[in-house]
Amino acid sequence: MSATKVTSPIEENILKNLEAGERVLISGTIYTARDAAHKRMSEALEKGEDLPFDIKGQTIYYVGPTPAKPGQIIGSAGPTTSGRMDKYTPSLLDRGLKGMIGKGYRSQEVIDSMKKNKAVYFAAIGGSGALITRSIKTMEVIAYEDLGPEAIYKLTVEDFPAVVIIDSNGADWYQLGKQQFNDQHTRQ
C-alpha cells in the first residue's frame, strides 16, 4: 500500500491535507512523553512555568520503551494507549502541539481541541515495538531524566509507519474505517 511521506515538525499546508485513514511514513524529530511526563508538564503549566521544550509545531509520541540492549539506540518502542493522556492534551494543543502518535480512542474534548488548533492524531501499530524501533535513528533525553523510560526524549525518526486516525477536521478513522469496511463487505 502507498504511504505519504511526512516530515515532523509538520508544515501547516501539509498537515491540513492529511486525511483520516491515510497511511504515512514520518521522518524528522518527535518527542516522547507518556503518563508521568504529561502530568509534570501539566503541573508546570498550572504553576505558570515553561514547558521543558518548545512545543510549538511539534509532534509527541506516546511511548515507554524497554531498556536498550548494549549496542541498541532504544529498546522496543511501540505506542501506548493515548486515552490516558486525554486529560492533559487540550492544554498542550492550545500551546501549539500539532501532532500526536499513539494508539486507541481520543476523547471528544481532545477531538474538539484538535479541530480548533488544527492538529492531527496518528496511530502506530500497537504491539509492533520491535519493528518500529528500526525507524528510530537517534535518541536524546531532554527532560525529567529521573523518570527513566517515562522521561521526555527527543527522537530522530526515518520512515516511521503510522496511519492518520483523526485529521485536522476532526474526522475519526476508528469510526469511519469500521463503517466503510462494513458498508463494503458485511452488509452486502
Place this chain on the structure above:
Amino acid sequence: MKIITYGEIVEQVAKMCQEANFDLGQDVVEAFQNALKTEKSETGKDILEQLIQNADIAKSERVPMCQDTGVSVFIVEIGQECHISGGSIYDAINEGVKKGYEEGYLRHSIVDHPISREKSKGYNTPSIIHIEMITGDEMIIHMSAKGGGSENMSSLKMLKPSDGLEGIKEYILDTVAKAGPNACPPLVVGVGIGGNFERCAYLAKKSLFRPIGHRSERPELAQLENELMEEINKLGIGPQGMGGNTTALDVKIEIEPCHIAALPVAINLNCHASRHKEVRL
C-alpha cells in the same frame, strides 16, 4: 516424593519470561498467517504483515515484540507428591521474574502502590501467582506476560440468570466493540462463566492460557466459541481497530457451576501479543 529446588524454579521462570517476550508462540504466528488469507481490508492485511515481521525480528534479535512486556501471571499446578526445597515458591517465582526481566532488558512496569503510583523496587515484581494442586509429583508452570492495554478493556458483570445465553453473547460483543483499537486487536477473547465473582475472572484468565485454535472439550462450548468468533469478526473493527474482518484470533470459554440466583460473566481480553510459555518440572 519428588524434590524440586528453589534455584531450579528461579532459573526456569527467568527463562520463560524472556522466551515469552521474544518468541511469540507458533499458534499465534499461524493465526496471523491464516488471518492474512481471509482479511479483506488492505490496511488490515498490511498490519497483519507487519505483525508477522515484528514477531520475526523479536525472535531472531531476541528483543521484546512489544514494549509493554506485561505483568507476569502464573498458574502453577503442583503435584501433591512434589516437595519444594530451599524456600517459598512465591519468592522463587518473583526472583525468577526479576532475574528474567532485568537480564533480558524487559520493561519494569509495576507500581507498588496503586494510588500513589510509587514504582516497585523489585524489578517488574510482584507477579500474579495462582496455585492449583493436582495429583502426582509433577510441577507445571504456566506463564503469561499480560499486556496492560488489553487488560484495561476487560470486564466483569453479574448477569441475571434470565439474561441467558443471549445476554451473555450481547455482553461479550459489546465488550469487544467498546474495546475497539485500545486492546490492540486482533484479540484473543477469554470468557469465564459461572463460579462466583472472583472465580469467573480467574476462569476467563485461565482460558487465555489455552493455545489458539484449541477448542473447549465440551461440545456446546466449542460451538459457542465458534459462533462468537464469527460474530465478533463481523463487527468490522479489524486489526488495530482500523476496519477489517480479523477482530479476534480466537475465543475461549471456561465454565463452572454457580449459585441458583447468579450468572457471573467475566471477559478477559488479550491482545495479539498473546505471550504464554509452559514448563514441566
